Amino acid sequence: MASKEQIKLAGIGSDVQVEVIEIAVKAGQQVDKDAPLLTVETDKATVEIPSPQAGTVAELHVKLGDQLQEGALLVTVETAAASEAPAAATEKTPTPAAAIPSGNADLHAEVLVLGGGPGGYTAAFRAADLGKQVILVERGAQLGGVCLNVGCIPSKALLHAARGIAEAEELAGFGIKFSAPSIDIDKLRKRKDRTVTRLTKGLSALARQRKVTVVNGDGQFTSDHELVVSSEGNTRRISFDQAIVATGSRPTEIPGIPYDDPRVMDSTGALELAGVPKTLLVIGGGIIGLEMATVYRALGSKVTIVELASGLIPGCDPELVAPLAKHLKKRCEAIHLNTSVTEVKSLKSGLKVTFAGNKAPEASVFDRILVSVGRRPNSESFGAEAAGITIDKRGFIAVDAQRRTNVPHIYAIGDITGAPMLAHKAVHEGKVAAETAAGEKSAFEPLTIPSVAYTDPEVAWAGLSEAQAQEKGIVFDKATFPWMASGRALGMGRSEGLTKLIFSKEDGRLLGAGIVGPHAGDLISEAMLAIEMGSDAEDLALTIHPHPTLSETLGLAAEMVTGSITDLYVPRRK
Numbered sequence: 001m002a003s004k005e006q007i008k009l010a011g012i013g014s015d016v017q018v019e020v021i022e023i024a025v026k027a028g029q030q031v032d033k034d035a036p037l038l039t040v041e042t043d044k045a046t047v048e049i050p051s052p053q054a055g056t057v058a059e060l061h062v063k064l065g066d067q068l069q070e071g072a073l074l075v076t077v078e079t080a081a082a083s084e085a086p087a088a089a090t091e092k093t094p095t096p097a098a099a100i101p102s103g104n105a106d107l108h109a110e111v112l113v114l115g116g117g118p119g120g121y122t123a124a125f126r127a128a129d130l131g132k133q134v135i136l137v138e139r140g141a142q143l144g145g146v147c148l149n150v151g152c153i154p155s156k157a158l159l160h161a162a163r164g165i166a167e168a169e170e171l172a173g174f175g176i177k178f179s180a181p182s183i184d185i186d187k188l189r190k191r192k193d194r195t196v197t198r199l200t201k202g203l204s205a206l207a208r209q210r211k212v213t214v215v216n217g218d219g220q221f222t223s224d225h226e227l228v229v230s231s232e233g234n235t236r237r238i239s240f241d242q243a244i245v246a247t248g249s250r251p252t253e254i255p256g257i258p259y260d261d262p263r264v265m266d267s268t269g270a271l272e273l274a275g276v277p278k279t280l281l282v283i284g285g286g287i288i289g290l291e292m293a294t295v296y297r298a299l300g301s302k303v304t305i306v307e308l309a310s311g312l313i314p315g316c317d318p319e320l321v322a323p324l325a326k327h328l329k330k331r332c333e334a335i336h337l338n339t340s341v342t343e344v345k346s347l348k349s350g351l352k353v354t355f356a357g358n359k360a361p362e363a364s365v366f367d368r369i370l371v372s373v374g375r376r377p378n379s380e381s382f383g384a385e386a387a388g389i390t391i392d393k394r395g396f397i398a399v400d401a402q403r404r405t406n407v408p409h410i411y412a413i414g415d416i417t418g419a420p421m422l423a424h425k426a427v428h429e430g431k432v433a434a435e436t437a438a439g440e441k442s443a444f445e446p447l448t449i450p451s452v453a454y455t456d457p458e459v460a461w462a463g464l465s466e467a468q469a470q471e472k473g474i475v476f477d478k479a480t481f482p483w484m485a486s487g488r489a490l491g492m493g494r495s496e497g498l499t500k501l502i503f504s505k506e507d508g509r510l511l512g513a514g515i516v517g518p519h520a521g522d523l524i525s526e527a528m529l530a531i532e533m534g535s536d537a538e539d540l541a542l543t544i545h546p547h548p549t550l551s552e553t554l555g556l557a558a559e560m561v562t563g564s565i566t567d568l569y570v571p572r573r574k
Contacts, residue, residue, distance in 0.1 A: 021064070111134045302333045350366055475504075
């Protein structure tokens with residue numbers, strides 16, 4: 001004999017109201033166990049209500065746009081009698097919203113993820129794929145964190161536009177001349193924003209498909225098993241079995257800068273593209289600063305760069321940076337190294353900047369300033385102390401190979417765990433943390449992590465640099481293949497690049513690689529695989545690369561070590 005199952009709204013709290021935003025079924029429709037029936041949404045979360053078992057939709061009690069509260073009747077599902085249906089069909093699976101909270105909590109998660117950036121959403125999705133009931137807390141309105149919303153993705157969209165402008169300029173050397181570009185800044189901004197929106201909406205869809213409950217607001221631990229989420233004066237208490245902290249980082253501020261002046265930008269402000277200043281000072285010659293300098297210079301700004309260190313991109317092999325520095329010097333108004341900014345005054349005419357250093361320039365007035373001197377972890381605002389999580393003096397959380405903190409059931413990933421602060425590092429860490437939380441054997445043990453500056457030309461590196469190998473006392477072979485000997489690079493008019501490889505002299509294995517030139521960020525992946533696989537110079541040299549390509553410069557550099565290269569004359573080694 002058939003029975004009827006009434007699906008009611010549960011686990012959201014008596015003072016919370018939800019709206020029906022999607023109905024996936026209609027009366028009389030057959031549904032499988034766990035198939036979605038409808039989706040409800042609050043200002044904090046979107047929850048998909050699945051069918052507790054296989055059966056037929058007997059009646060819908062709601063319609064789109066209905067405003068509902070705790071206990072509201074949603075759907076009636078008619079199911080077959082136990083004797084007529086497989087045993088599995090009679091097992092009831094609670095919806096994510098109906099998971100049993102502990103204490104005074106409104107929601108409960110087997111795995112709670114704090115932070116919806118690349119590391120956080122990856123951890124949440126991986127944990128859900130492994131069968132865990134997951135709640136993902138994100139302070140912003142959209143998933144994706146800094147990277148997707150105000151970092152990696154929008155900057156690359158603008159850099160693509162900048163590259164198009166630069167290529168048009170470069171074609172003059174081929175006898176092809178274009179008039180000066182007409183730049184519609186509003187249209188460019190909208191294009192960048194559409195790219196971001198498309199990706200963030202895709203993440204929301206993936207969360208719904210995986211039944212990950214997304215709660216928007218600022219999350220703060222109140223204990224090692226509870227988190228309070230605050231948003232616009234409302235709070236939600238969430239209990240959890242395990243948690244993954246992925247709170248990311250923010251731009252570092254330096255003293256003496258009037259940050260309340262809208263003409264002073266950080267990387268987020270620069271990506272808003274409010275306008276194109278006639279003159280722009282970039283404080284900081286690291287990756288982000290140089291990428292934004294590339295964008296604004298292409299759009300028409302006169303760009304000056306000031307860097308405290310003795311070279312651009314501190315920490316990168318100077319041999320790789322040299323072609324980029326030469327390229328930038330031709331296009332920027334000035335690059336000042338070993339120079340600091342001591343004062344910035346807000347004037348009606350602009351921002352007056354005073355410099356210090358042995359060769360520091362005179363004080364100058366700029367229309368805008370971009371401050372890009374690094375990032376610091378977001379470690380102060382999520383209640384680490386209440387959860388018992390230890391944070392060091394620099395604001396980082398120490399973790400083991402499984403990304404566990406000193407609290408065994410709480411993990412940490414991404415920027416909050418220290419350098420390098422890179423999205424692709426956070427993604428892999430997120431998978432390891434989620435797999436460990438789900439009982440899988442997993443560890444984060446990469447041999448190296450690649451870095452890329454998406455400047456013009458691009459600079460990419462991985463593994464040991466020449467200087468690092470020397471510091472470690474490693475005996476090595478080095479090969480530097482100049483792109484002036486690359487047919488593909490010459491055909492592109494971009495012969496300034498080079499490919500550099502470092503091999504162990506003891507066993508021949510590839511220890512490090514660096515590439516500067518167009519598409520260096522794509523090319524470094526082959527070197528990454530070679531390092532992880534323990535490949536030696538002969539492996540790379542004997543790999544047949546397509547010709548003419550930029551990728552073959554890796555094989556040609558390896559041939560310089562094996563002594564088999566014919567594209568250059570390299571005296572035989574004794």
